[in-house]
Amino acid sequence: MRMSAKEKAVSLKTSLARFILLVALFAAGFQGRAAGDPFAGYWSLHLPDGRAGWLHVSGTGDGLKAEALWGIASVVPLDSAKLLDGKLVLTHRRKTERKNAEGKPIYVTETLTATMDGDNLYFVSVTPQPEGGAVRVEFSGHRQPPLPPAPDLNRVRFGPPIQLFNGTNLDGWRLVETNAANGWRAQDGLLINDVTLPPGSPPRDFGNLRTVAEFEDFSLHAETRVPPHGNSGIFLRGTDEVQVYDSYGRPNDSHNMGALYSRIQPRVSAEKPAGQWQTLDIIYVDRHVSVTLNGTPIIDNQPVLGPTGGALWPEMDRPGPIYLQGDEDTGIAYRNLILRPVLKN
Numbered sequence: 217m218r219m220s221a222k223e224k225a226v227s228l229k230t231s232l233a234r235f236i237l238l239v240a241l242f243a244a245g246f247q248g249r250a251a252g253d254p255f256a257g258y259w260s261l262h263l264p265d266g267r268a269g270w271l272h273v274s275g276t277g278d279g280l281k282a283e284a285l286w287g288i289a290s291v292v293p294l295d296s297a298k299l300l301d302g303k304l305v306l307t308h309r310r311k312t313e314r315k316n317a318e319g320k321p322i323y324v325t326e327t328l329t330a331t332m333d334g335d336n337l338y339f340v341s342v343t344p345q346p347e348g349g350a351v352r353v354e355f356s357g358h359r360q361p362p363l364p365p366a367p368d369l370n371r372v373r374f375g376p377p378i379q380l381f382n383g384t385n386l387d388g389w390r391l392v393e394t395n396a397a398n399g400w401r402a403q404d405g406l407l408i409n410d411v412t413l414p415p416g417s418p419p420r421d422f423g424n425l426r427t428v429a430e431f432e433d434f435s436l437h438a439e440t441r442v443p444p445h446g447n448s449g450i451f452l453r454g455t456d457e458v459q460v461y462d463s464y465g466r467p468n469d470s471h472n473m474g475a476l477y478s479r480i481q482p483r484v485s486a487e488k489p490a491g492q493w494q495t496l497d498i499i500y501v502d503r504h505v506s507v508t509l510n511g512t513p514i515i516d517n518q519p520v521l522g523p524t525g526g527a528l529w530p531e532m533d534r535p536g537p538i539y540l541q542g543d544e545d546t547g548i549a550y551r552n553l554i555l556r557p558v559l560k561n
Contacts, residue, residue: 253280255304255330258522259337260530261357263287268455268530270522271337271357273297273304282306288525290471290478295325304330304337314346322346335359361533364502366517372501374435374556380427380538381407381553389425392528392539396423400542407550409448409542424526426454426539433501433558436538442473443547444490449477452500454528454536456520458507460548462490474509477524482507482514493551501558503532 253276261269267287275281275297282297284306296307306328314322326343337357344350380388383405391398397420399411411422431453438450442462449457456476463472464487470478473487474496486509488494497508500520507515523530526541540550 253299254332255299255337258360258363259357260360260522260532261285261337261339262355262530264341264353264355268523268527269357270530272521284308285523285525290525291522302331304332306330310343312346330357357530360522363519363521364504366504366519367502369499369501369506369517372433372499373559375559376556378429378555378557379553380555381550383551386425388428390428391423392426393421393423396421396543398423398425399546400425400540405551407540407553409540409548410546411542411544412546422543424451424539424542426451426528426537428537430454430535430537431555431557432535434499435556435558436496436498436500437552437554438496438498438550439493439552440496441493441549442490443545446490446545446548447541448545448548449526449541450496450498451524451526451528451537451539451541452498452505453534454539455523455530455532456500456505457524457526457541458496458498458505460496460541463487464489474507474514476505476507476515476518476520479521479524480505480515480518482509483516484512484514486510486512486514 255273257273259271261271263269265287269287270285271282273282280297280299282294283291284294285291294306294308298305308326309323310326311321311323316322324344324346326341328339328341330337330339335358339355341353342350383402385402386400399409399422401408413420440460442460444462446462448460450460451457459471459473459475459477461473466472468482468485470481472482472485474482488510494510499506503520504517505515505520506517522532528536538555542548
């Protein structure tokens, strides 16, 4: 039977839609990879000291570039990246704690050589020492799952609210570091951190506080009071820190109040002066984050490419706790920590 002109048009439209879908699925499977370079993309790293790391390789040939997260602090560009005999060779110049005769810091250059096996990387790191010799360590990494597309937040449904902090005690919370001192306490309906020690006491490491429960996608409301020069943070799923920091009056950057630490800069500054209560409303869905600070949207449904410094693990596709940074400053206070999980269809 012959097809009518209308039927032919419908058939052609259907075939074209199927072709576009196949192309999209193929592209998603290779998200983050550059053509001709198998190392290109995003990698989760399990560092030798047990901390979470991250690596991003981009470009090809002589234009190969890399940036990394080394467990703490910020994402930093590496000094060089190249392919040599089928391996990825990276260099990273590090500042040591030692100083030269002029009192200036001594730097050393770490060389990392990575071998690929499927979606896994195996690293050998060699770092020369100022006093002679070198330190050699091994660690591994694996390719991150592709980043989902940005969600349509108008279609996301949230469940009933969960009060994370009851205002009376620390039920439902525990320290991240089991051997650390606990500076957190409940007082007058507030969750307060205090890392001061009695005079004459030996130094102690204070711990970060996390929920016992773990979550996938959610919205989170939090109110915080930051003292002058205060520094804390709210980690989402244990991997990504929304910065809590006294940055009032500072130039806007990716380390200011409400930023996704070292990764996403607020589009405007909306923090209040130290000592005032501030509100954070955070939405984390499909590895995309939105942040509203004091009623002003400052991050709008932006992709979360990897963990931030202090992450509990490098994997981006697993549930995790809400955790509060508490190892640095006295006087940080939180209240009204309310989470609403996303309802899955």
